[in-house]
Amino acid sequence: xxxxxxxxxxxxxxxxxxAAVLDALRKAGAPVRVADLMARTGLTRPTVTQALSLLxxxxxxxxxxxxxxxxxxxxxxxxxxxADAGHVLGVDVxxxxxxxxxxxLDGTVIAEQRADxxxxxxxxxxxxxxxxxxxxxxxxxxxxxxxxxxxxxxxxGVVDAGRGTVLLAPSIPxxxxxxxxxxLSGQFGGPIFIENDVxxxxxxxxxxxxxxxxxxxxxxxxxxxxxxxxMIGGRLHRGAASAAGEVGFIDLAETPTPAGNLGAFERTVGxxxxxxxxxxxxxxxxxxxxxSASAVLTAAxxxxxxxxxxxxxxxxxxxxxxxxxLMILDPDLVVIGGAVARGGPVLLDAVNRHLQxxxxxxxxxxxxxxxxxxxxxxxxxxxxxxxxxxxxxxEAFANRA
Amino acid sequence: xxxxxxxxxxxxxxxxxxAAVLDALRKAGAPVRVADLMARTGLTRPTVTQALSLLxxxxxxxxxxxxxxxxxxxxxxxxxxxADAGHVLGVDVxxxxxxxxxxxLDGTVIAEQRADxxxxxxxxxxxxxxxxxxxxxxxxxxxxxxxxxxxxxxxxGVVDAGRGTVLLAPSIPxxxxxxxxxxLSGQFGGPIFIENDVxxxxxxxxxxxxxxxxxxxxxxxxxxxxxxxxMIGGRLHRGAASAAGEVGFIDLAETPTPAGNLGAFERTVGxxxxxxxxxxxxxxxxxxxxxSASAVLTAAxxxxxxxxxxxxxxxxxxxxxxxxxLMILDPDLVVIGGAVARGGPVLLDAVNRHLQxxxxxxxxxxxxxxxxxxxxxxxxxxxxxxxxxxxxxxEAFANRA
Numbered sequence: 001x002x003x004x005x006x007x008x009x010x011x012x013x014x015x016x017x018x019a020a021v022l023d024a025l026r027k028a029g030a031p032v033r034v035a036d037l038m039a040r041t042g043l044t045r046p047t048v049t050q051a052l053s054l055l056x057x058x059x060x061x062x063x064x065x066x067x068x069x070x071x072x073x074x075x076x077x078x079x080x081x082x083a084d085a086g087h088v089l090g091v092d093v094x095x096x097x098x099x100x101x102x103x104x105l106d107g108t109v110i111a112e113q114r115a116d117x118x119x120x121x122x123x124x125x126x127x128x129x130x131x132x133x134x135x136x137x138x139x140x141x142x143x144x145x146x147x148x149x150x151x152x153x154x155x156x157g158v159v160d161a162g163r164g165t166v167l168l169a170p171s172i173p174x175x176x177x178x179x180x181x182x183x184l185s186g187q188f189g190g191p192i193f194i195e196n197d198v199x200x201x202x203x204x205x206x207x208x209x210x211x212x213x214x215x216x217x218x219x220x221x222x223x224x225x226x227x228x229x230x231m232i233g234g235r236l237h238r239g240a241a242s243a244a245g246e247v248g249f250i251d252l253a254e255t256p257t258p259a260g261n262l263g264a265f266e267r268t269v270g271x272x273x274x275x276x277x278x279x280x281x282x283x284x285x286x287x288x289x290x291x292s293a294s295a296v297l298t299a300a301x302x303x304x305x306x307x308x309x310x311x312x313x314x315x316x317x318x319x320x321x322x323x324x325x326l327m328i329l330d331p332d333l334v335v336i337g338g339a340v341a342r343g344g345p346v347l348l349d350a351v352n353r354h355l356q357x358x359x360x361x362x363x364x365x366x367x368x369x370x371x372x373x374x375x376x377x378x379x380x381x382x383x384x385x386x387x388x389x390x391x392x393x394x395e396a397f398a399n400r401a
Numbered sequence: 402x403x404x405x406x407x408x409x410x411x412x413x414x415x416x417x418x419x420a421a422v423l424d425a426l427r428k429a430g431a432p433v434r435v436a437d438l439m440a441r442t443g444l445t446r447p448t449v450t451q452a453l454s455l456l457x458x459x460x461x462x463x464x465x466x467x468x469x470x471x472x473x474x475x476x477x478x479x480x481x482x483x484a485d486a487g488h489v490l491g492v493d494v495x496x497x498x499x500x501x502x503x504x505x506l507d508g509t510v511i512a513e514q515r516a517d518x519x520x521x522x523x524x525x526x527x528x529x530x531x532x533x534x535x536x537x538x539x540x541x542x543x544x545x546x547x548x549x550x551x552x553x554x555x556x557x558g559v560v561d562a563g564r565g566t567v568l569l570a571p572s573i574p575x576x577x578x579x580x581x582x583x584x585l586s587g588q589f590g591g592p593i594f595i596e597n598d599v600x601x602x603x604x605x606x607x608x609x610x611x612x613x614x615x616x617x618x619x620x621x622x623x624x625x626x627x628x629x630x631x632m633i634g635g636r637l638h639r640g641a642a643s644a645a646g647e648v649g650f651i652d653l654a655e656t657p658t659p660a661g662n663l664g665a666f667e668r669t670v671g672x673x674x675x676x677x678x679x680x681x682x683x684x685x686x687x688x689x690x691x692x693s694a695s696a697v698l699t700a701a702x703x704x705x706x707x708x709x710x711x712x713x714x715x716x717x718x719x720x721x722x723x724x725x726x727l728m729i730l731d732p733d734l735v736v737i738g739g740a741v742a743r744g745g746p747v748l749l750d751a752v753n754r755h756l757q758x759x760x761x762x763x764x765x766x767x768x769x770x771x772x773x774x775x776x777x778x779x780x781x782x783x784x785x786x787x788x789x790x791x792x793x794x795x796e797a798f799a800n801r802a
Contacts, residue, residue: 216641228729232633239731240617241762249761250725252653256758324651324725328629330640357657360650361642 012398014054017043019397021051022060022081026106026392031078033066052079059085083108086149087141088387089188090379091134092197093117093126093155095171098133099376102141105149107384111141112376123174127183134188146189149391150383153180154197154375156225158243164194167242170261171225191390193382197221198245199236200378202229204370205335207381215332219368220247220322223338224271225262228325250321265321269314271339278310297343311343312350319354326359337368413799415451418444420798422452423461423482427507427793432479434467453480460486484509487550488542489788490589491780492535493598494518494527494556496572499534500777503542506550508785512542524575528584535589547590550792551784554581555598555776557626559644565595568643571662572626592791594783598622599646600637601779603630605771606736608782616733620769621648621723624739625672626663629726651722666722670715672740679711698744712744713751720755727760738769 024040025032037048055061059082066076083106091100096118102111113136120126138145157169157176164181181192202219211217213234220228228245230237237244248270249263257264267273271293279290299307326334340347348367355363370377390396425441426433438449456462460483467477484507492501497519503512514537521527539546558570558577565582582593603620612618614635621629629646631638638645650664658665668674672694680691700708727735741748749768756764771778791797
């Protein structure tokens with residue numbers, strides 16, 4: 001094969017060696033000595049030194065004297081990856097809030113900015129709040145918007161990544177008509193990605209739960225709406241029309257449920273269904289007196305018998321709707337996120353109990369620990385993955401040769 | 402990176418060039434000239450000639466004079482891939498039949514042997530029939546069992562590929578206790594693989610339907626039992642416990658259905674449910690007078706109104722149970738196989754109609770054209786994939802250096 005010998009010149013080799021040294025430096029996570037880098041890469045001292053010189057010129061590394069080293073012999077140096085050589089921006093844009101996070105190349109959060117979008121009635125207003133919040137976060141982090149390495153935005157709905165817009169987003173009126181990526185591309189540097197919010201939450205969970213790259217993990221985001229993000233073999237499963245994981249619209253009824261703003265499954269187990277069931281059980285007819293889903297979950301966590309009964313019924317309905325996904329995907333791990341996850345261990349136990357009566361095999365179930373930052377953290381992860389592929393992969397280095 | 406220059410000696414290059422030439426020959430599908438191989442590989446004439454000499458020594462190619470070439474100048478030669486340089490064996494072992502197929506390295510069927518297993522009451526009897534049928538097919542093909550390149554066996558149930566056995570197989574009593582791979586390994590050459598039968602049918606469909614390697618395809622095997630084989634990005638999705646796609650056990654009822662030999666979904670739409678519904682509708686109380694599912698499907702295809710009504714009700718139930726899979730996976734293509742697929746276009750139309758009322762997006766639905774040979778053809782495909790990876794991949798060639 002002709003490709004084997006193609007582009008194998010000394011210049012390409014230098015770049016590949018630099019990529020290997022940079023990768024070792026990033027994985028080390030702390031300042032290391034040249035000897036450590038030789039051990040980690042299997043490269044000789046002259047090759048590592050040459051690579052470090054290239055990396056320092058390009059601004060990826062910082063060298064400092066090794067204070068702990070013996071004063072005898074040649075002065076030892078410590079080298080570290082310059083995580084603040086660049087920054088990424090992740091943002092979650094939804095019908096209730098915007099949350100933007102600026103992170104360095106290690107994924108360390110540098111600044112975080114939040115805004116309420118509940119009062120915004122149309123997509124353009126939400127877009128304006130999103131832009132302002134993103135700029136605020138960057139200002140706080142003292143990062144020039146034009147110098148960002150990569151930007152990722154999470155949004156509800158079915159995303160058309162090719163056109164940089166959203167196809168279907170019933171939760172934000174007018175959102176689907178906004179060319180999101182185009183709107184942002186003048187103001188922010190780096191490529192701009194948009195992705196379904198639940199998919200981003202799944203990306204964040206994969207990283208947080210330290211899921212193996214070969215595993216199948218499902219994140220079920222459970223709030224007013226319900227969606228699933230599916231990771232198979234380390235990659236998001238998006239589906240033919242980017243509509244995979246839209247479990248909120250699963251309809252189990254014998255006669256198809258008429259279409260509505262909420263899907264059939266969301267209508268039976270989402271936050272509003274929890275509030276409604278609690279009200280019905282308590283005989284509350286006045287809508288103003290209805291307890292919130294959050295209040296019901298807190299009461300259940302505190303052992304309130306009536307709230308526990310509501311939780312049990314909701315868990316039974318949830319298990320009925322989610323069991324098909326377990327039979328179809330046979331995942332290694334299912335994580336429950338979203339507002340309802342605040343139900344905690346009581347909720348998890350009830351869901352597990354009802355799933356046992358339905359699923360062929362026991363499922364490994366966990367609650368998310370990321371709270372309402374999951375989508376934004378996933379956006380940061382997506383932007384970092386882009387930086388990794390575009391700037392740090394050996395092929396990317398070699399292509400610059 | 403040290404790996405770039407490692408193992409890059411002339412011997413390895415020769416093997417890689419030979420792999421490239423062999424790949425071009427196999428893809429050509431017909432005898433070609435050296436000039437064609439130069440164009441297809443981008444290699445020089447001396448390199449192609451050297452590669453061909455190596456391949457002929459190893460027995461992968463045959464050269465013949467080019468009769469169509471001009472008599473002037475050097476005598477041109479035609480070279481072809483020797484597809485009968487080796488053979489693979491695929492076999493489907495089930496509670497009703499064994500079907501074994503011997504194929505050459507192009508996948509051309511050389512011999513096919515079938516046996517009935519309905520009378521076998523336990524796994525060991527089925528195993529004996531399977532072995533005899535496999536040997537019969539090889540005898541017919543005049544292929545020495547010890548000289549097989551690869552063998553793959555499809556079986557119902559949850560497969561433990563690591564131990565070469567089956568974990569759960571309710572349809573063949575005692576089958577799960579047989580160390581299948583061990584039982585066969587003395588008598589047949591090449592590695593022996595076992596795989597879930599529906600997964601193999603999915604592999605066969607992917608190849609037959611010419612599905613893109615990036616697509617998500619689901620094969621729903623619909624007979625007495627119902628299972629799904631899921632191909633994502635060109636690979637089988639097996640799941641954490643190799644139990645993915647066990648849709649026959651999906652239970653949509655509000656109160657969990659008690660466990661049985663058949664799963665809840667199979668009980669409502671499988672072949673037996675079709676026969677039962679037809680009998681109930683016709684007021685047939687005597688079990689002996691009950692029409693078979695096959696008779697009902699034929700009658701419906703011929704326009705019989707009562708049979709069409711049964712088909713419509715079954716299609717409605719099928720759509721209800723299968724819609725969650727469409728919402729979860731958002732596949733590019735769904736293929737319906739198995740005995741019920743004989744219902745033909747009338748069945749497909751009914752399923753499509755009922756799915757439209759349930760799924761968010763229209764699904765691309767097709768009927769399988771492979772009949773009851775799907776599993777065996779998938780086994781042949783699996784064995785050929787193994788040969789491809791183990792013997793023909795450039796890395797495999799290089800490793801022999």
